[in-house]
Amino acid sequence: MKNLLDTAFCMLDDRHIEEAATYTPQTKTISFKKILPIAVCFVLVVVSAFAVKDYFSPVVTTVSPTITTNGNYITTADTNTTVAGVVEGSSTVACAPEITPTTTPTTAPATTSSGTVEISLYCTTPMIDYTGWESMPFQSFYHCIDIGGAYYYADYVNNSSASHTDEPLEKEKLGALLYKFNRSDYRFEINGSGDFTVEIYEIIGYSKEEAVAVGRKDGLMKGYYPYYRIINNQERELLNTLNECQTLSDFIDFANITADYTPENFCTSFWVYYKEEGKEDVTYSIAIDSMEKLAILLLENRDVKAECRTGNTGEKLTFNAYLKGFSCEIYLCNDGYLYLNKDGLTRAFCIGIESYEKFFNSFKLSSVVWTPENPITVG
């Protein structure tokens, strides 16, 4: 295929080569003659609209919303839709967290026990799609701790702790500390237990077995810990392009777009860990040295974990991103930057994340399991 294509390209018709070699873009000029009829039509339409507007009621699209049991939330994902439906025992109606209200919700009658109530509530299309994420009982509040590169997480409710490898603290001691730890704080230090500092990371999302840490709640900077900058328009455009990737080919295109970026910091490679069913921990890893390989892995393995390592020292960064499905091709290092590598070299791409919320919103998560009784806490 390769040789044939190469040879065929050498035999392409001269006129195509000449055309590309001598091409100059045509200056697009707008002819007054061409635009005049359009302008006249536009004016007529506007005038007509104003003239007849009083004779017609505004068109309202009415859909049946899914109203939750206590009637406080509307979880419809419709954009700019007036929703109507049965509200039982509710006094107010609001958008679910994944929906942003663009108007103040109308308060439904407090005395309504049942019946149809039309609620004027305009909601924007949700950015977050929880599909595929596990439900998270409210009480099951996880924290992630990074101690000198070790990675811990603990379940407060069950008063148990779990850890990954190379822990410098005994599990029991860590568990006790965690149990006592006031979870409204996000940072504490252990003095006299060693020359390390314990950092508590807020967890904004988690998978079945492990938590995902993205940074410190207090936003303090320390060492290689999180820092943020405002995403610029170009990066935003690229992020949008990334989110639109549907096929492997799209993904490769995106990788090419990002090929010329040289951020100040970069990861030199992605290590993708596979989890084998029935086994507790990572079983093996593979260095991803090109976007193509990563894209293929993403397509073939819907549950891979990418871990970013610094290039010079091999130092483990504490962020672990779960790549759930193809909608989640975002890799975030714990410095708050998004990295996409190409060729495993210094060319990489980064997107700064303004805040945890923005980061979270930029993720397309998977399976709506959110309910008012058991909301997913996102920080």
Added chain:
Amino acid sequence: MDDSQIITMLFARNDKALGIVADKYGNLLYRLSDNILHCREDATECVNDTYLAVWNNIPPHSPNPLVAFICKITRNLSLKKLREKTTQKRNAQTLPIHELEFTLADCTLEQSLDARELARKLDRFLDTLDRESRVIFMKRYWFCDEINEIARAVSLSESNVYQKLSRTRKKLRTFLEKEGVII
């Protein structure tokens, strides 16, 4: 000076013609070669070899258009040099055309197809495109231009160029499937 006058000078063995070719197309040729080789010295050498080849081949040839003729020479010389370099260093350098190969990677090529037939089909495919898409396609895969250069040349944003290339590749795949070139 137009190309026919240059050719007339070459037929008259007037070596000033080469200077005019260099003035008129030197940058284009250098960029084409450099896009393939990524080496200033090698690209300059290929361009100089192109002038020699032009001198040796005109006459007897009287190419029209001239620009396509000399671009083809430069491209072939550059690809040849690239192959030599690749063999020596044992590291394959990626050309943009590999994006096309990747698009067609999972296809099986019709066995009896030869390069000339494929080229004819590619020409026909190019004829189906609008001018802008065709130029972008050629600049990328024939001239090996970088995306930002193409974007500048066609007055579009880089992301627009990427989108157009991506769509063209998809169209190409569909076209080749319809033509029975790939299965």
